[in-house]
Amino acid sequence: MKKRKTEKLLEILSGQPVIPVLRIDRIADAVPLTRALAKGGLPAVEITLRTPDALDAIRLVVDEVPEAIVGAGTILTGKDFAGAAVAGAQFIVSPGTTQELLDAATRSEVPFLPGAVTPSEVMAMRDEGYEILKFFPAEQAGGAAFLKSLASPLPSVRFCPTGGISPKNAADYLSLPNVVCIGGSWVAPDAELAAGNWQAVEELAREAAKLARR
Numbered sequence: 001m002k003k004r005k006t007e008k009l010l011e012i013l014s015g016q017p018v019i020p021v022l023r024i025d026r027i028a029d030a031v032p033l034t035r036a037l038a039k040g041g042l043p044a045v046e047i048t049l050r051t052p053d054a055l056d057a058i059r060l061v062v063d064e065v066p067e068a069i070v071g072a073g074t075i076l077t078g079k080d081f082a083g084a085a086v087a088g089a090q091f092i093v094s095p096g097t098t099q100e101l102l103d104a105a106t107r108s109e110v111p112f113l114p115g116a117v118t119p120s121e122v123m124a125m126r127d128e129g130y131e132i133l134k135f136f137p138a139e140q141a142g143g144a145a146f147l148k149s150l151a152s153p154l155p156s157v158r159f160c161p162t163g164g165i166s167p168k169n170a171a172d173y174l175s176l177p178n179v180v181c182i183g184g185s186w187v188a189p190d191a192e193l194a195a196g197n198w199q200a201v202e203e204l205a206r207e208a209a210k211l212a213r214r
């Protein structure tokens with residue numbers, strides 16, 4: 001089953017260069033926001049469990065925005081994992097990894113993108129059968145140069161770096177052979193969300209969707 005889940009995850013993540021990382025404070029924003037992102041060319045999104053309504057937002061988008069591919073992020077516990085899966089998340093992302101999360105992922109049909117940074121963490125995930133990993137916090141942990149160095153000893157592992165990535169440094173990551181896609185919140189700025197400026201979000205998504213991968 002792990003192989004099938006990995007294939008599914010790869011299909012989602014390789015479908016677009018940038019996965020928007022969303023913090024939804026107002027549930028009413030969930031549908032117009034994800035619609036605007038999909039319209040701009042970024043249907044796959046990560047809705048983070050950082051706000052009280054995040055699970056409801058996931059449920060709502062799954063029901064009302066069929067063109068969206070909804071992931072759940074900031075998953076820290078087995079309970080978070082199970083809740084996100086029940087809400088309908090199509091992939092699940094965690095900033096790091098714990099045994100509890102690995103166990104929850106094994107029990108679930110939903111593909112898991114676990115976080116890892118150091119060579120030892122990456123090797124531990126590889127031993128668990130995970131070869132597509134989140135690399136967070138990307139810029140602070142050493143950036144594209146660090147990630148590039150991991151490719152030589154660990155060529156089978158590919159990453160979705162997030163944290164501190166913007167249009168300024170996106171190309172540094174997307175040009176690496178071991179990067180599947182990047183994640184970032186810049187396509188959904190707080191100010192545009194607060195103003196309900198969905199046209200601006202759509203434009204940011206359109207620009208991000210044009211970023212070239214290697």
Ligand SMILES: O=C(O)C(=O)C[C@H](O)[C@H](O)COP(=O)(O)O
Pocket residue numbers: 021046048073074075093094095136162163164165183184185186
């Ligand atoms: O907590 C998680 O599970 C995350 O997903 C972390 C986020 O990916 C980054 O916080 C996004 O970073 P910025 O683009 O710099 O805002």
